[in-house]
Amino acid sequence: MEVGFIGLGAMGSAMASNLLRAGHAVRGWNRSGSAGIDGILMVPDPADAFQAEVVFTMLSDDAAVREVLIEPGVLAKARPNAVHVVTATISVELVRELIAAHEEAKLGYVSAPVLGRPDAAASAQLNILTGGKAPAVEKARPLLEVLGRKLWHMGDDPVQANAAKIAVNMMITMAIEAMAEAVVLTESTGLDRGTFFDLILNTLFGSRSYESYSAHIAAGEYEPGFKARLGLKDLRLAAALAGETDRSLPMLDAVRARMAETVDAGMGESDWSAMADFTINRSEKPS
Known part of the structure; x- marks a missing residue:
């Protein structure tokens, strides 16, 4: 199948490489203007990538999606009846805007945010959450199955997949903070964190x-797999979604504030589990 791939960072390059190895013809575009990947045809403009049958985008946030796709009017230049698969974590508000824009351009739209870090992407072990109308999802399914260990269909409304991904990321930060606070308690008695x-x-x-991030905390090493500044972005998305229904989520408020402190302390480029380092070693009780 002819596939376009926009966004060839650590996650996107691993995913695009797997599509290439599976025998698909891949044309790629990257904001950084990097040399690309052997075997992938790098095109000069995002609209060129949208001449494929199915186009994947792995862009970092709402602003990047707007800059690359919406503001230049890329969707209006796309191949007729192409399917666009958005694999990044973006706001529900933007997803609704994209759904309307794709309907106007007569393109298929699939939300397919992924669970997994770059190592999981490289080994095609991602869990992929899908949301969208059946014809678009089914057209993309053979490609998605190349990329992940399992597809989890959240519903016919693409928003549902994005809401699920935002909620999962929120829960991961809660797990990180829970382990950090447990370490504060147990180490106060001299108990080794590895034993705990x-x-x-x-x-x-x-x-x-718990298995993945306890290893980071036990070693006190926070080399980035998923950066803290992006974790903070996702917690802001969760807060915005909660705000739509005027619901109070006190645990979300707490981890969002702690992640913001972590980023402000200069750890925005570290793994988001560096929030544990802030809690264990740097935070002080308010006087």
């Missing part, structure tokens, strides 16, 4: 998020 994590992982908290 061994306990929780093998009893009540043996989930993937």
Whole structure:
């Protein structure tokens, strides 16, 4: 199949490479103007990528989507009946705008945010949340199955997939903060954090998020897999979604404030689990 791929950062390049290895013809475009990937045809304009049958975008945030796709009017130049698959975590507000824009341009639209870090993308072990009308989802399905271990269909409304992804990322930050606060308590008695994590992982908290991020916290190493500044962006998306229904989410408010403190402390380019470092080593009780 002819595939376009816009956004060839750590995640996008791994995903595009897997599509290429699966035998698909991939044309790519990247904002950085990087040299690209062997075997991928790099095109000079995003509209050129939209001449493919199915186009993936992995852009970092709402602003990037607007800059690359909406403001230049790329959708109006797209191949007729192409399907656009948006794999990044963006706001529900923007998703609704994109749905309307794709309907006007007579293009298919699929929300397909992914669960997984660049290593999972490289090994095609992503979990992919899909939302969209059946014809568009089914056209993209063979490609999505190349990229992930499992597809999780959230509903016919693309917004539902984005809401699920935002909620998952919110819950991951809550898990990171929960482990950090537990370390503050247990280390106050001299208990080694590795011993404590061994306990929780093998009893009540043996989930993937706890396993992955406890390793970062135990080692005190926060090399970026998913950067803290992007984690803060996703928590802002969660707060905005909660605000639509005027609901109070106190845990969300707490982790959003703590992630903001982490970024403000100069750790925005570190892994988002660096929030634990801020809680354990840098925060002080208000006087």
